[in-house]
Amino acid sequence: MSAPTRDGGAIADGHWHDTTHHRKGFFTDTSICIGCKACEVACKEWNRNPQDGTFELLGSSYDNTGSLGANTWRHVAFIEQDSERIEKARESGRKLVNLGMPSIRPRTDESAGAQPLDGALGAAASGSSGTAGDANGLPSTPPLGIDLLAPGALEPSDPENIAALDTTPPDTADFRWLMSSDVCKHCTHAGCLDVCPTGALFRTEFDTVVVQNDVCNGCGTCVAGCPFGVIERRDDGTINTPTDRDDRKAADMDVPNKNTANKCTLCYDRLVEGQEPACAQTCPTQSIKFGDRDDMVSQAHARVADLHAKGLTEARLYGANPNDGVGGTGSVFLLLDEPEVYGLPPDPRVATKDLPGMFASAGVAALGMVAAAGLAFLGSRR
Amino acid sequence: MVEDVEFTSYYGRPIVKAPPWGHEIALYLFLGGLAGGSTLLGLGAQFTDRPGLRIASRMTAITATGVGGAALVADLGRPERFINMMRVVKVSSPMSLGTWILSGFGVGAGVTFAIELDRVTGEKLLPLGPLRRLLHAMETPAALESALFATPLAAYTAVLLGDTAVPTWNAAGRNGLPYVFVSSASLAAGGAAMALAPVRETGPARLLALMGAAGDVVAMDRMKKRMHPAEVDPMEEGEPGHKLHRAETLLIAGAVGAAAVEVGARVFAKKLDGGAGSGSGLGAGSGLGSGRRSWKTRAVLRAVSVVSGAALAAASAYTRFGMLEAGIDSTKDPRHVVEPQRARREARRAAGITDDSITTGV
Numbered sequence: 046m047s048a049p050t051r052d053g054g055a056i057a058d059g060h061w062h063d064t065t066h067h068r069k070g071f072f073t074d075t076s077i078c079i080g081c082k083a084c085e086v087a088c089k090e091w092n093r094n095p096q097d098g099t100f101e102l103l104g105s106s107y108d109n110t111g112s113l114g115a116n117t118w119r120h121v122a123f124i125e126q127d128s129e130r131i132e133k134a135r136e137s138g139r140k141l142v143n144l145g146m147p148s149i150r151p152r153t154d155e156s157a158g159a160q161p162l163d164g165a166l167g168a169a170a171s172g173s174s175g176t177a178g179d180a181n182g183l184p185s186t187p188p189l190g191i192d193l194l195a196p197g198a199l200e201p202s203d204p205e206n207i208a209a210l211d212t213t214p215p216d217t218a219d220f221r222w223l224m225s226s227d228v229c230k231h232c233t234h235a236g237c238l239d240v241c242p243t244g245a246l247f248r249t250e251f252d253t254v255v256v257q258n259d260v261c262n263g264c265g266t267c268v269a270g271c272p273f274g275v276i277e278r279r280d281d282g283t284i285n286t287p288t289d290r291d292d293r294k295a296a297d298m299d300v301p302n303k304n305t306a307n308k309c310t311l312c313y314d315r316l317v318e319g320q321e322p323a324c325a326q327t328c329p330t331q332s333i334k335f336g337d338r339d340d341m342v343s344q345a346h347a348r349v350a351d352l353h354a355k356g357l358t359e360a361r362l363y364g365a366n367p368n369d370g371v372g373g374t375g376s377v378f379l380l381l382d383e384p385e386v387y388g389l390p391p392d393p394r395v396a397t398k399d400l401p402g403m404f405a406s407a408g409v410a411a412l413g414m415v416a417a418a419g420l421a422f423l424g425s426r427r
Numbered sequence: 428m429v430e431d432v433e434f435t436s437y438y439g440r441p442i443v444k445a446p447p448w449g450h451e452i453a454l455y456l457f458l459g460g461l462a463g464g465s466t467l468l469g470l471g472a473q474f475t476d477r478p479g480l481r482i483a484s485r486m487t488a489i490t491a492t493g494v495g496g497a498a499l500v501a502d503l504g505r506p507e508r509f510i511n512m513m514r515v516v517k518v519s520s521p522m523s524l525g526t527w528i529l530s531g532f533g534v535g536a537g538v539t540f541a542i543e544l545d546r547v548t549g550e551k552l553l554p555l556g557p558l559r560r561l562l563h564a565m566e567t568p569a570a571l572e573s574a575l576f577a578t579p580l581a582a583y584t585a586v587l588l589g590d591t592a593v594p595t596w597n598a599a600g601r602n603g604l605p606y607v608f609v610s611s612a613s614l615a616a617g618g619a620a621m622a623l624a625p626v627r628e629t630g631p632a633r634l635l636a637l638m639g640a641a642g643d644v645v646a647m648d649r650m651k652k653r654m655h656p657a658e659v660d661p662m663e664e665g666e667p668g669h670k671l672h673r674a675e676t677l678l679i680a681g682a683v684g685a686a687a688v689e690v691g692a693r694v695f696a697k698k699l700d701g702g703a704g705s706g707s708g709l710g711a712g713s714g715l716g717s718g719r720r721s722w723k724t725r726a727v728l729r730a731v732s733v734v735s736g737a738a739l740a741a742a743s744a745y746t747r748f749g750m751l752e753a754g755i756d757s758t759k760d761p762r763h764v765v766e767p768q769r770a771r772r773e774a775r776r777a778a779g780i781t782d783d784s785i786t787t788g789v
Binding site for chain 2: 103104105108111112114122124130138139141142143144236239240241242243244245260261262263264265266268269270271272273274275276277278279280303304305306346349350353361362363364365366368369370371374380382383384385386387388389390391392393394396397399400402403404406407408409410411412413414415417418419420421422424425426427
């Protein structure tokens with residue numbers, strides 16, 4: 046539903062009032078994701094999710110998974126960006142900081158870090174044209190291993206001495222690789238939950254949103270209800286692995302919960318045992334953090350302030366605002382560019398917010414139809 | 428308002444997912460409207476003594492309800508669990524409310540159908556015994572009961588589509604899709620009755636269809652103008668665009684035909700009445716003098732009525748299929764999601780509202 050959220054507390058719809066559990070959530074810090082996809086694997090294994098697709102290469106950097114879906118509950122996105130895109134991301138991030146939101150209080154350390162950056166970034170933009178002089182103006186931001194724009198950095202003077210070169214991939218300012226592990230948002234106002242006609246989707250004691258697969262009849266309304274394109278009916282994409290060897294038959298893949306809606310449960314089965322979700326437990330860089338949602342949000346705020354102080358104005362939070370169209374998400378993200386770059390909607394809004402207005406116009410329309418029918422009979426009296 | 432419509436998508440992949448709704452759902456959108464409108468015509472025909480229109484409308488209503496309901500069940504992932512819809516009554520779920528509306532509607536439509544069937548078969552086919560009197564006493568209550576659910580049945584499907592994250596449906600739902608759908612239902616029911624019942628009795632059907640046609644054109648036009656261009660595009664391009672265009676053509680042709688039949692019916696009212704006798708749609712000729720010429724007039728009017736009625740019903744069907752498919756198409760290109768969302772966010776920011784973005788700098 047769409048009740049206004051109280052005092053930024055992000056009370057989820059259907060919140061259990063007599064529970065001792067706190068609302069659980071993820072904080073996915075994409076700035077330290079290394080794209081190992083261990084989360085995808087751990088999720089698949091723990092939840093026994095069937096294969097998605099036919100192992101084809103999708104031609105989208107290292108992402109051959111494609112997207113979240115019925116069988117894929119964690120999806121690592123890979124985005125390759127040049128200096129122009131990086132500069133745009135910084136610019137859009139800076140605009141966000143400068144929006145002057147009520148919750149923003151000027152931080153002295155942050156503004157100190159950002160001021161010299163303004164001049165430096167201008168130089169970085171022109172630096173992409175490749176002239177040597179601009180290299181001096183590059184920001185002294187994140188740890189620069191070597192400076193690719195410096196003259197001679199990529200041209201060994203002696204070809205035979207190439208082995209002596211430092212081949213460590215540089216964390217340069219003119220190329221970056223964004224990696225982000227996407228997951229169900231477990232919205233405060235969950236569109237899928239609102240529109241489910243069977244009650245198969247429910248709010249757990251951890252304020253997460255879970256499908257009861259033995260109740261779901263696969264009507265598919267939740268699929269259309271999700272503003273993030275997460276939930277899906279498990280009907281296509283469930284195939285058997287082909288094998289070339291004659292002595293081994295392709296084993297029939299066990300496809301549980303076929304033709305019902307499926308999505309991330311935030312490992313409900315593990316949570317009730319006091320465990321953390323499989324993806325968070327396996328993440329080697331702690332890019333995926335799991336815990337009480339309040340803690341996750343404060344960690345996210347601290348992290349984005351930290352990155353801004355280092356001059357990375359492209360860092361921004363996604364889902365941490367309880368006033369947004371879905372009342373804040375249970376899964377909060379730190380992104381390094383606009384959400385649409387990662388395949389996330391820029392201004393999602395639970396459709397239930399529009400429902401009262403739609404019911405009102407449907408009511409007027411229905412009365413109009415009654416009136417039209419009445420007029421039709423009055424108009425053709427014999 | 429929109430400063431920068433260019434955006435970088437994630438390899439052009441969809442952001443929201445289309446629901447797994449096929450032709451069955453589009454068919455149901457059409458049949459639900461047809462059933463609702465037909466029931467209103469049936470009720471009016473009962474009160475104004477138009478037996479031909481009454482029988483045709485009630486047969487249409489029960490057929491549409493039966494086929495539509497079956498289509499809904501067939502489109503489920505687990506059809507054997509359709510009964511799970513009855514576990515809850517959920518105001519936030521148009522699908523849940525719709526199930527109850529359809530069920531409530533079906534009760535009255537079923538009873539009136541049973542009564543008509545009993546009448547048509549000379550009160551002999553159904554082994555009712557003393558219950559026959561009870562059944563026939565139920566006619567007016569049942570007709571009123573189903574009429575109570577008729578317009579909600581015609582209108583709720585617009586809310587069902589609107590209450591989604593599918594950009595074209597959601598925008599349409601916010602900008603008057605219910606008006607389009609009840610208009611479409613009116614012209615479908617009017618058209619079906621024009622095709623199935625005698626011209627002499629289908630005056631109300633023609634007027635309802637004409638009002639529906641006018642409403643459809645006006646509501647569709649207003650709706651499109653109020654939607655974001657990126658949300659309208661799927662309704663004008665590709666196969667959905669063709670379907671909606673075909674709907675418009677058929678609608679205009681059918682409306683012209685219906686208007687012609689209405690004028691003809693009023694001009695030749697005497698011939699129509701003279702030819703058909705009183706009360707019975709089956710018509711035992713009473714005016715022998717002009718019988719031959721009035722027969723020709725009746726035949727021409729009836730033919731035009733059947734053709735234009737069928738065109739109107741087809742227009743309604745094309746509108747529903749077009750709208751369903753336009754929504755599904757709108758999920759395929761992230762442009763339809765991102766552009767309107769950015770535009771509304773920028774509009775809010777321009778209006779000074781800066782605290783409700785999902786993306787925050789701190």
